[in-house]
Amino acid sequence: MTIHKEGYSTLFVVLIVLLGLNAGIYFLAGIEITNITTFVSALFYFLIVNFFRSPKRDAIIQDGAIIAPADGKVVTIEEVVEDEYLKTKCLQVSIFMSVTNVHINWFPIKGVVKYFRHHSGRFMAAYLPKSSTENERTTVVIENHKGTQILVRQVAGAMARRIVCYAEEEKAISQGEQMGFIKFGSRVDLYLPLDSRIDVQLEQKVTGRQTIIGWLK
Known part of the structure; x- marks a missing residue:
């Protein structure tokens, strides 16, 4: 597994916290209790490792x-x-990421980054409309070669306390290139032109870099 x-x-x-915790339990409660807490700690650590996995997958590259x-x-x-x-009026498509999902974010189209801002805010549950x-x-905001602009918004959730974004204004980016990472539960919103064709449905599960959300005209 790649991290x-x-x-x-x-x-x-x-890892340091868990090792220290189990060392303390060993000296205070003995080996039997430590065996139990070590097993629980190992399971917990595996879940955290799984959260930060970085799978190898080919991106769909299509104009x-x-x-x-x-x-x-x-x-x-x-x-x-x-x-x-x-x-202006747009079509909003939002994708909610649970703690079991891969939390890497990717650029949905090829183009140039025309705008980037980070906003401090609250940490409501990411599935709530106001979280956006x-x-x-x-x-x-990404502008393609036709001058069409779309907006991508990374939104923190109740557990997500750090958003990482690699976007830089006036930088050319590729479709499927990594845009950033959100830690521990979150969502990504797309704001698309009204004449965009949407190919997904509510409650549909999607895969980053591989599911086509829709098409720009």
Whole structure:
């Protein structure tokens, strides 16, 4: 299993804490109790390692296609007004990532990053509609070669306390290239032109880099 670079420091800290905890239990309670806590600690550590996995998968590279920026479940498909940057009506498609999903995020189209902002905020449950505008989040706007712009928003959840985003304004990016990482439960919102064709449905599970969300005209 390959571990994502964003997990190295977390896994090291968790390992040190668990080793110290079990050493303390050994001196206070003896070997029998320590055997139990060691087993539980090992299981917990495996779950954390699994969270930071970085699977090898080929990206769908196709002009006009919007590929899934994250693993998870589609929880929103609706017409909304995006008022941070695009200032217009858009189709919002939101993907909720549970703690069991891969938490890498990918750029859904090829283009140039025209806007990037990080916003501090709250840590409500990521599946709530207000989380898109009130939670800790990043906003990335990508413009393709036709001048069409889409907005991608990483949103922190109740457990997610750190969003990592690699986007840089005026930097050219490739479809399927890593955009960032969100730790411990979160969502990614796409804001697309109203004339976009959407090929996914509510509650559908999608795979980052591989599921086609829809198509730009």
